[in-house]
Amino acid sequence: MAASREELIKGYRVSEILDATRRVIGRRGFEGATIDRVADEAKVAKGTIYLYFATKEALLHAAVTEGFRANIAELSANGAATENPVERIKSIVRQQFRQLDSNKDFLKAVILDSSFVNFNAGDPLSVELRELFITYLDFLASVLKEAIERGAIRPIDPQLGAFMLNEMIIGTLRRRLLQLTDSPLEADEEAVLELFLKGLQTAPCN
Amino acid sequence: MAASREELIKGYRVSEILDATRRVIGRRGFEGATIDRVADEAKVAKGTIYLYFATKEALLHAAVTEGFRANIAELSANGAATENPVERIKSIVRQQFRQLDSNKDFLKAVILDSSFVNFNAGDPLSVELRELFITYLDFLASVLKEAIERGAIRPIDPQLGAFMLNEMIIGTLRRRLLQLTDSPLEADEEAVLELFLKGLQTAPCN
Amino acid sequence: MAASREELIKGYRVSEILDATRRVIGRRGFEGATIDRVADEAKVAKGTIYLYFATKEALLHAAVTEGFRANIAELSANGAATENPVERIKSIVRQQFRQLDSNKDFLKAVILDSSFVNFNAGDPLSVELRELFITYLDFLASVLKEAIERGAIRPIDPQLGAFMLNEMIIGTLRRRLLQLTDSPLEADEEAVLELFLKGLQTAPCN
Amino acid sequence: MAASREELIKGYRVSEILDATRRVIGRRGFEGATIDRVADEAKVAKGTIYLYFATKEALLHAAVTEGFRANIAELSANGAATENPVERIKSIVRQQFRQLDSNKDFLKAVILDSSFVNFNAGDPLSVELRELFITYLDFLASVLKEAIERGAIRPIDPQLGAFMLNEMIIGTLRRRLLQLTDSPLEADEEAVLELFLKGLQTAPCN
DNA sequence: GATGAATGAGCGTTCATTCAT
DNA sequence: AATGAATGAACGCTCATTCAT
Numbered sequence A, B, C, D: 001m002a003a004s005r006e007e008l009i010k011g012y013r014v015s016e017i018l019d020a021t022r023r024v025i026g027r028r029g030f031e032g033a034t035i036d037r038v039a040d041e042a043k044v045a046k047g048t049i050y051l052y053f054a055t056k057e058a059l060l061h062a063a064v065t066e067g068f069r070a071n072i073a074e075l076s077a078n079g080a081a082t083e084n085p086v087e088r089i090k091s092i093v094r095q096q097f098r099q100l101d102s103n104k105d106f107l108k109a110v111i112l113d114s115s116f117v118n119f120n121a122g123d124p125l126s127v128e129l130r131e132l133f134i135t136y137l138d139f140l141a142s143v144l145k146e147a148i149e150r151g152a153i154r155p156i157d158p159q160l161g162a163f164m165l166n167e168m169i170i171g172t173l174r175r176r177l178l179q180l181t182d183s184p185l186e187a188d189e190e191a192v193l194e195l196f197l198k199g200l201q202t203a204p205c206n
Numbered sequence E: 001g002a003t004g005a006a007t008g009a010g011c012g013t014t015c016a017t018t019c020a021t
Numbered sequence F: 001a002a003t004g005a006a007t008g009a010a011c012g013c014t015c016a017t018t019c020a021t
Helices: A005-028 A035-042 A046-052 A056-077 A085-102 A104-112 A124-149 A158-177 A185-198 B005-028 B035-042 B046-052 B056-077 B085-102 B104-112 B124-149 B158-177 B185-198 C005-028 C035-042 C046-052 C056-077 C085-102 C104-112 C124-149 C158-177 C185-198 D005-028 D035-042 D046-052 D056-077 D085-102 D104-112 D124-149 D158-177 D185-198
Strands: none
Touching: A005 A035, A005 A046, A005 A056, A005 A104, A035 A046, A035 A056, A056 A085, A056 A104, A056 A124, A085 A104, A085 A124, A085 A158, A085 A185, A104 A158, A124 A158, A158 A185, A158 B158, A158 B185, A185 B158, B005 B035, B005 B046, B005 B056, B005 B104, B035 B046, B035 B056, B056 B085, B056 B104, B056 B124, B085 B104, B085 B124, B085 B158, B085 B185, B104 B158, B124 B158, B158 B185, C005 C035, C005 C046, C005 C056, C005 C104, C035 C046, C035 C056, C056 C085, C056 C104, C056 C124, C085 C104, C085 C124, C085 C158, C085 C185, C104 C158, C124 C158, C158 C185, C158 D158, C158 D185, C185 D158, D005 D035, D005 D046, D005 D056, D005 D104, D035 D046, D035 D056, D056 D085, D056 D104, D056 D124, D085 D104, D085 D124, D085 D158, D085 D185, D104 D158, D124 D158, D158 D185
16 A cells, blocks of 8 residues: 555656646646646656656646546535535535635636536546536535425525536636626625525515 | 728628638637638638738637627617516526527637636737626626616625626536536526526525 | 649649658658758748648658659650560660669669558558559560560569569669679669579570 | 676677567567667666667667578578589578568568668668678679589679579568569569579570 | 666647738 | 738657666
């Protein structure tokens, strides 16, 4: 089980390169993420990258997937199931805002270039990314489902709800990136939760 | 003010080229939208495009902007103010779904590659696009505002509400493009409206 | 039927590039024939080559094929059928020596790198080259066949004879290129003819 | 003179590597013979190859030279001088066909890419290969010379004859590799001998 | 001696942009 | 105004060679 010395070094190199990749993506976008720039940023020769990644596409996917996976892991770790279901949803949304906000540059690129999360049935890399996304949505959906079962929220399709909740979170960040608001992040968080949970319409007492 | 003959011809050329550009974007994505292909599609020489657009970027921006502008115009034309405010919102959302769905290919590219709608304060092209987007959001916000004033919906920040409504519409289409759902478009429309208007939480009679 | 001005220019460019290609092949071999060097030699930008040839392979094949085709055409034009069949063979061999000798550098590369004339059933370029070679062998074979029919030479498989005759011609030049002989070209010519026509064995009067 | 233990080991390593090199050449051609692949095939690290060979070129030359040398040695060992001279020639030709045919893959590459046997006066590697080739031709020439002296064949330049005989053998194999014939190897052997010994021309009893 | 990770020059190819016609 | 041939910087990728371990 113990990783050998070489494996450690290799892991370190891979991380270094993936970190550099994310930094470059954050700084220049996907379009501007060239192998040359990643190599420069990682202080490594161009050829070295090809020792660890077969193609540029594989490199970018690995960088995105890793960032994505870490985000999901962190999120899943959160929230004891004993909580009030609505509080749990709130807690997850707030945590998600924190996490996304702290990786600004890289996530800005990912959020703004969702073509990368595009789905191309033939391409194994895109299939992997899509599956990861589904894992994340499933997690959100399971939280919603429990809340529905416990009567805390209205019975809607949990998958649809999960997708929309994610869109609202991402959308809020997009809105900030586009400088369409100057309200503090916390205010946006609460507004999203309010909107998602209560909707807009004034409730006729039903 | 009267457009001269030359200006008419020029306008015709420009819109031919922009149409071709959108067709190419729809067919091959932003990545695959090369000047060569646009020229081919517009049945015009490559050099001709540079008579009307300074750079490739300017061309793409113009194509997107124009498509966007047409969409807004069509939407704004809709809906007499006399309607029930909630019905008006519903009507606008439904129309938006129709419009987006009927321009599938081009909009698929725009939706999936929103990096293009990025905001780069230094870049006049991106500033223009942002302003257009704001115009659209202002229109949606004005509709929401009226509904608020008439007590039809809860008093929230209309700009935020407008942004989120748009995100939910776009998100729904994105979800379809990612093949995460196979429900009919109409069902998705109604789910979005339901969610947007009523929220998720079971309403304690307030 | 008249070639337009553009076609003439295009043809000129193509010739220029093919000539340059052959010069580079002659100077640096197939291995050393890079697009950069051909572009330099043709005094043309790298990209220009790709206006006329889809790939490097296509360029090299065109250069070889053209040189080859010209050689065959020149050869076929030769020799009135009325001649004495053996004299005709001699005349063809002598002409072939002249032609090959005058294109030394390029042909040196082709002769020395017959891998290029290799046959790869899947590759249309290699198929074309092979067919051209067969055309050439067929021509030689037809000459041999006529000589056989007229009783001037022994009845052997004309295709085999043609191939071997060619090998002997090429071999002679190869021998000179390897500097394994310093006899004058004419002497080699006659020796080849002598060997090809009479063989080595002292003839028991049969 | 006695080889030390180290020298033995070293010799073993070297021939392992050269064998691997020939296998790789046979499988992927000269073009495809990379140091990586040779190292893999020899189950040796890439760097190890550079302990024994200064450059890739030196490695390939050594591999070819060694294969060539073995062929010559085997051939020279053959044939008691007491035989009938013409029979000896026949026997040598037949043996050569056998040997070449049994090393098909490697020799296919060498035959088809004779640029490698090129002669570049400045390059010591090519000089060595050329000298080896001359040794081989000298051997063939000595056989021819003896036959001439014993009146078995016509008095021609033995060096020329040797070169041409070799060309005819190689050519026959080339013809098979190009798939220009489907006759059995034995038939080709006899045709070559027939042609080489008797020539084409119907013999006027001289 | 043996290793293989690291290097970087060099390759074939693309494509936005220019400019002589 | 319109053309499209020409350009060349930039790209992703390969591979012979080096060198710290």
